[in-house]
Amino acid sequence: MHExxxxxxxxxxxxxxxxxxxVNAVNKVSFDLERGQTLGIVGESGSGKSVTxxxxxxxxxxxxxxxxxxxxxxxxxxxxxxxxxxxxSIRGKHISMIFQDPLTSLNPVIKVWKQxxxxxxxxxxxxxxxxxxxxxxxxxxxxxxxxxxxxxxYPHQFSGGMRxxxxxxxxxxxxxxxxxxDEPTTALDVTIQAQILDLIREKKEQYQTSVIMxxxxxxxxAEMCDQVCVMYAGRIVERAxxxxxxxSPKHPYTRGLLESIPRMGNVGTQRxxxxxGSPPDLANLPPxxxxxxxxxxxxxxxxxxLPPEVVLQEAEGERxxxxxxxxxxxxxxxx
Amino acid sequence: xxxxxxxxxxxxLKVHFPLEKGILxxxxxxxxxxxxxxxxxxxxxxxxxxxxESGCGKSTTILAIxxxxxxxxxxxxxxxxxxxxxxxxxxxxxxxxFQIIFQDPYSSLDxxxxxxxxxxxxxxxxxxxxxxxxxxxxIKEKALSLLERCGLSSIYANRYPHEFSGGQRQRIxxxxxxxxxxxxxxxxxxxxxxxxSIQSQILNLLKDLQKEFDLTFxxxxxxxxxxxxxxxxxxxxxxGNIVEMASSKExxxxxxxxxxxxxxxxxxxxxxxxxxxxxxIILKGDVPSPSAVRPGxxxxxxxxxxxxxxxxxxxxxxxxxxxxxxxxxxxEESSDx
Amino acid sequence: MKTPRIVRNKxxxxxxxxxxxxxxxxIVSLFWLPFxxxxxxxxEVLQGPSxxxxxxxxxxxxxxxxxxxxxxxxxxxxxxxxxxxxxxAVIGIFMxxxxxxxxxxxxxxxxxxxxxxxxxxxxxxxxxxMAILGEHTYNVVLAIGIVYIPQFARISRGxxxxxxxxxxxxxxxxxxxxxTYILRHHLLPNITAPLIVQISLSLSTAILLESALSFLxxxxxxxxxxxxxxxxxxxxxxxxxxxxAIYPGLAIVLLVLGFNLLxxxxxDILDPRLRNVR
Numbered sequence: 001m002h003e004x005x006x007x008x009x010x011x012x013x014x015x016x017x018x019x020x021x022x023v024n025a026v027n028k029v030s031f032d033l034e035r036g037q038t039l040g041i042v043g044e045s046g047s048g049k050s051v052t053x054x055x056x057x058x059x060x061x062x063x064x065x066x067x068x069x070x071x072x073x074x075x076x077x078x079x080x081x082x083x084x085x086x087x088x089s090i091r092g093k094h095i096s097m098i099f100q101d102p103l104t105s106l107n108p109v110i111k112v113w114k115q116x117x118x119x120x121x122x123x124x125x126x127x128x129x130x131x132x133x134x135x136x137x138x139x140x141x142x143x144x145x146x147x148x149x150x151x152x153x154y155p156h157q158f159s160g161g162m163r164x165x166x167x168x169x170x171x172x173x174x175x176x177x178x179x180x181x182d183e184p185t186t187a188l189d190v191t192i193q194a195q196i197l198d199l200i201r202e203k204k205e206q207y208q209t210s211v212i213m214x215x216x217x218x219x220x221x222a223e224m225c226d227q228v229c230v231m232y233a234g235r236i237v238e239r240a241x242x243x244x245x246x247x248s249p250k251h252p253y254t255r256g257l258l259e260s261i262p263r264m265g266n267v268g269t270q271r272x273x274x275x276x277g278s279p280p281d282l283a284n285l286p287p288x289x290x291x292x293x294x295x296x297x298x299x300x301x302x303x304x305x306l307p308p309e310v311v312l313q314e315a316e317g318e319r320x321x322x323x324x325x326x327x328x329x330x331x332x333x334x335x
Numbered sequence: 336x337x338x339x340x341x342x343x344x345x346x347x348l349k350v351h352f353p354l355e356k357g358i359l360x361x362x363x364x365x366x367x368x369x370x371x372x373x374x375x376x377x378x379x380x381x382x383x384x385x386x387x388e389s390g391c392g393k394s395t396t397i398l399a400i401x402x403x404x405x406x407x408x409x410x411x412x413x414x415x416x417x418x419x420x421x422x423x424x425x426x427x428x429x430x431x432x433f434q435i436i437f438q439d440p441y442s443s444l445d446x447x448x449x450x451x452x453x454x455x456x457x458x459x460x461x462x463x464x465x466x467x468x469x470x471x472x473x474i475k476e477k478a479l480s481l482l483e484r485c486g487l488s489s490i491y492a493n494r495y496p497h498e499f500s501g502g503q504r505q506r507i508x509x510x511x512x513x514x515x516x517x518x519x520x521x522x523x524x525x526x527x528x529x530x531x532s533i534q535s536q537i538l539n540l541l542k543d544l545q546k547e548f549d550l551t552f553x554x555x556x557x558x559x560x561x562x563x564x565x566x567x568x569x570x571x572x573x574x575g576n577i578v579e580m581a582s583s584k585e586x587x588x589x590x591x592x593x594x595x596x597x598x599x600x601x602x603x604x605x606x607x608x609x610x611x612x613x614x615x616i617i618l619k620g621d622v623p624s625p626s627a628v629r630p631g632x633x634x635x636x637x638x639x640x641x642x643x644x645x646x647x648x649x650x651x652x653x654x655x656x657x658x659x660x661x662x663x664x665x666x667e668e669s670s671d672x
Numbered sequence: 673m674k675t676p677r678i679v680r681n682k683x684x685x686x687x688x689x690x691x692x693x694x695x696x697x698x699i700v701s702l703f704w705l706p707f708x709x710x711x712x713x714x715x716e717v718l719q720g721p722s723x724x725x726x727x728x729x730x731x732x733x734x735x736x737x738x739x740x741x742x743x744x745x746x747x748x749x750x751x752x753x754x755x756x757x758x759x760x761a762v763i764g765i766f767m768x769x770x771x772x773x774x775x776x777x778x779x780x781x782x783x784x785x786x787x788x789x790x791x792x793x794x795x796x797x798x799x800x801x802m803a804i805l806g807e808h809t810y811n812v813v814l815a816i817g818i819v820y821i822p823q824f825a826r827i828s829r830g831x832x833x834x835x836x837x838x839x840x841x842x843x844x845x846x847x848x849x850x851x852t853y854i855l856r857h858h859l860l861p862n863i864t865a866p867l868i869v870q871i872s873l874s875l876s877t878a879i880l881l882e883s884a885l886s887f888l889x890x891x892x893x894x895x896x897x898x899x900x901x902x903x904x905x906x907x908x909x910x911x912x913x914x915x916x917a918i919y920p921g922l923a924i925v926l927l928v929l930g931f932n933l934l935x936x937x938x939x940d941i942l943d944p945r946l947r948n949v950r
Binding site: 044045145159161162189190191192193194195197198216217218219220221222223225242243246247256257258260261262263264271272273274275276278279294 | 388389500502503530531532533534535536538539542557559560561563564565587597598599600601602603604605606607608610615617618619620621622
């Protein structure tokens with residue numbers, strides 16, 4: 001653990017019980033978040049990126065879900081072993097989260113200012129009037145025009161972009177150490193997405209917050225993040241600095257993903273590269289590498305043994321890859 | 336590209352939804368101008384993209400062309416025939432020439448029908464109406480071969496939609512759209528609900544099918560990079576109007592309308608080095624309500640280059656160079672001078 | 673040929689078996705009954721259940737055999753419940769489906785009518801209708817059927833409206849499918865699940881409603897037996913002759929249970945999404 005590491009996730013395992021058996025939605029996931037850094041987690045639906053972050057905040061519904069292994073170290077304490085009461089004071093105050101759908105994450109029958117003020121009253125012990133003032137101030141900071149009047153509105157009277165701004169205001173209200181943004185712009189239009197991403201970037205600088213950005217959009221990752229984890233079937237298959245990852249992707253999945261997105265200004269004359277097949281059924285994962293059926297570089301060993309995470313030392317920094325193409329060049333990572 | 340025959344010509348298409356008030360006795364209090372007088376042509380064999388943000392009227396345009404939404408005004412000429420004024424029965428006959436691929440692979444397939452029946456359904460309907468003569472066997476065979484052409488092996492033919500993944504469902508939807516041998520495909524965000532790795536599979540499939548069946552596409556998407564990849568020409572829509580139309584390359588290299596520029600600069604680029612260098616245009620505010628009556632430019636409130644005159648005069652699409660049209664007073668003035 | 677799905681679904685099978693037993697009982701009752709169900713016998717008034725006397729479920733206050741009366745009452749209860757549900761379902765679904773599909777003024781007119789019926793508690797409405805129509809077994813069917821109309825109308829309208837927005841309806845329209853085609857091929861098959869649940873509930877509440885009406889003296893008239901009027905007359909003596917109430921009550925409970933189980937099972941069977949999971 002470095003001096004600057006603020007959150008360390010180690011060997012996190014979260015499983016869900018389903019009709020078809022146990023599903024390991026998150027399977028031995030490890031990563032570090034540095035202070036002031038933006039860490040991107042990218043993956044397709046079902047890759048476990050959202051569950052990873054819900055697990056960090058212990059927001060997994062039980063049943064059917066359960067965190068069955070690993071550690072989440074935050075300020076030297078393991079969030080997975082603290083009491084639920086302690087967790088309550090951590091959520092929203094030290095680690096806060098914004099979700100994809102701002103409409104369902106806001107209470108439809110409570111005025112906007114009250115929803116923001118609630119967090120302030122709860123975590124900072126503010127009085128109601130003081131909290132209201134602060135809530136309006138927060139609305140102003142995140143760029144809601146005419147905040148005094150808007151504060152008296154209900155969530156449905158806001159547009160999607162404005163609702164996401166309110167969510168961000170709530171998330172930032174207690175000056176959290178970590179902001180987890182789960183697909184914060186997926187439901188929004190591009191021009192509004194640009195506004196929101198800009199806002200997150202700006203506030204992150206201003207408050208020195210560390211950000212975990214979960215998205216399926218590689219473009220958003222490239223614009224926002226310093227470090228990237230690529231998830232596939234519940235595992236991190238590659239982790240590297242953003243420029244290293246986009247510049248020279250090592251895992252065949254990362255490479256396939258990058259090659260399969262249509263690029264701007266690249267008017268379609270040639271076919272897009274595509275990854276064959278579809279993601280595996282998590283309820284009955286075969287042994288070996290979960291990506292091997294779709295991999296064009298699959299070897300014999302891929303079918304029988306799960307590739308361990310291998311740490312590669314590169315000029316730009318450290319990179320980990322879980323693929324048999326890179327056999328033990330460096331030392332073993334955390335398998 | 337050589338000039339080809341015009342397959343679809345849309346002239347001054349308008350779709351307004353009445354806004355009503357009252358519970359028992361409704362009265363009209365206004366109208367949502369979802370599509371407010373747009374015109375464009377699609378040549379045989381080309382792909383025209385319609386891009387814009389939610390509420391800009393792009394989906395309504397497709398629904399209006401296929402007469403699933405009532406047309407308030409204008410003409411939709413398909414091979415010279417005005418679809419807007421056809422009788423219901425003549426329209427049904429024409430329907431085999433244009434087919435829709437829908438956005439949502441979940442709600443676009445009837446959960447109670449098997450894959451093969453879904454693909455066969457359009458043919459069955461046409462046989463029932465006496466517009467097509469195929470035996471049950473022939474229909475089944477054709478549906479099977481279409482499913483296989485779209486990448487679904489015949490062992491899946493008897494499965495129900497819920498047994499397929501999103502990408503596979505979209506393949507079923509595509510096979511259905513092909514079953515009557517259409518000339519024009521109206522694709523309504525066909526890949527936006529899919530994961531990246533699946534999205535490229537479907538885009539490739541559509542490209543292949545376009546070549547194989549000589550299909551013409553009207554392709555809707557909010558994702559500019561997808562449209563740029565897939566389409567020959569792009570029309571950018573804002574609040575029910577087309578604000579700019581050009582070839583994909585031209586639009587990317589030389590966007591003229593301030594909205595197009597903002598839109599292009601807002602798309603996140605999957606390249607961290609380029610992303611850090613790029614200058615972004617961040618638009619202020621939200622898209623205004625399409626029910627308000629505004630005399631001037633629809634983009635006026637959010638435009639970083641708005642002039643006082645923009646509030647009063649609505650710009651019309653004018654030619655700015657080869658195959659490049661833009662509706663903006665900035666350019667009208669320069670061409671007047 | 674695989675085993676029919678209804679056999680593989682244990683819940684549906686259990687329900688089906690219970691219902692078949694009742695059907696069997698009502699058929700048997702047409703040809704043979706242990707005793708004459710209406711003949712009074714003052715010598716055997718309120719005998720407890722016993723093997724020796726042959727009165728397995730005992731006798732009532734007029735000395736009539738309870739088992740025979742329950743068996744005789746089976747067909748009455750069955751006929752009333754099935755025909756009342758059929759009446760309510762056919763009219764209610766028809767109204768609801770068109771209201772939901774057409775929308776606008778038709779919807780408004782139909783649903784306001786349904787709301788008026790809905791405004792009354794079902795039993796009160798049934799009593800009211802019976803009072804107008806007079807006491808007769810057919811009228812019981814009519815009364816319960818009318819009570820059901822708005823319930824079926826509401827459920828089918830709601831389901832249709834939820835379905836209408838699906839893109840597959842648009843897809844069918846874009847292929848030239850007409851109203852009736854869409855209704856038959858896409859809408860009706862997709863609303864079967866809620867309707868089956870409603871039908872099974874209605875079949876069982878019809879039995880309860882019939883019993884309630886008969887209990888109040890508005891339904892099946894004595895001396896003809898129905899489960900309801902058996903309970904009604906048992907009321908006076910059940911403190912010291914509990915079998916007069918227990919057995920007809922049990923007959924109702926079991927049949928209601930059977931209908932509910934079958935309904936639940938059928939809903940699962942008919943939904944391809946719940947079938948053979950990958």
